[in-house]
């Protein structure tokens with residue numbers, strides 16, 4: 001599939017060619033902000049991120065506002081407090097944010113009763129000497145900073161049941177769709193973030209790939225950024241996004257790097273291509289790519305020329 005966006009002739013020309021061939025480097029976006037986000041709901045994140053840029057806000061504002069929109073909507077059922085509950089029946093949320101300049105990052109995992117985990121991840125990055133906070137401590141930190149929260153005492157009956165060994169009859173084990181958003185600002189600087197309730201029916205305390213740097217998200221200001229979605233355990237074991245960024249460093253374009261990472265993971269993994277993982281990537285030049293191991297994968301890309309949902313088919317095993 002190929003798509004043409006062209007609003008400012010010559011300067012803003014982006015030809016995306018997915019699935020069968022690599023993005024044409026000579027036709028990549030060379031100017032202006034660009035954002036790429038996972039899944040069809042990613043277009044709402046892109047919309048907010050591009051609006052932030054239009055309002056003169058920073059790339060971190062763009063990431064935070066874009067992801068907050070999906071946390072607010074909880075429209076896919078697996079981001080934010082309306083997301084998938086764990087096996088005990090209540091949500092525990094993961095998120096992280098990373099900024100290219102300064103290689104800074106912040107991350108939270110197993111966060112309970114906080115409406116916007118991405119904002120807490122950003123607060124960790126900007127206001128805390130650590131990179132990652134989990135569980136109760138992450139919630140205390142969030143509350144200290146006055147973020148929007150709900151009363152977690154409502155989860156007490158489920159926690160008590162779980163501790164007594166009483167398991168819910170039908171835990172919600174449906175799949176989950178993480179929001180991952182990568183941005184490049186008008187000056188060419190990179191940032192990214194992700195947020196999820198994680199796998200439905202996960203064991204309480206389970207942490208997925210999303211808050212783990214190099215697994216669900218990685219940003220390298222010199223090279224590019226990559227983000228993941230899918231079964232976190234399969235992304236974490238292969239440091240998926242770190243691998244993609246390193247492949248881009250070696251000269252691959254984002255599309256080739258996403259595909260190569262999945263081939264390498266499949267070659268090493270007993271599950272082969274049955275990994276249920278998908279990736280997006282954005283390089284320093286504004287080129288984008290996406291690939292998926294075992295299903296077609298829709299994602300959204302926005303430039304000053306428009307905001308569009310695209311899709312790649314699963315990679316062809318080799």
Ligand code: GLY
Nearest residue numbers: 198199208230232
């Ligand atoms: N990819 C999100 C998770 O597995 O938690």
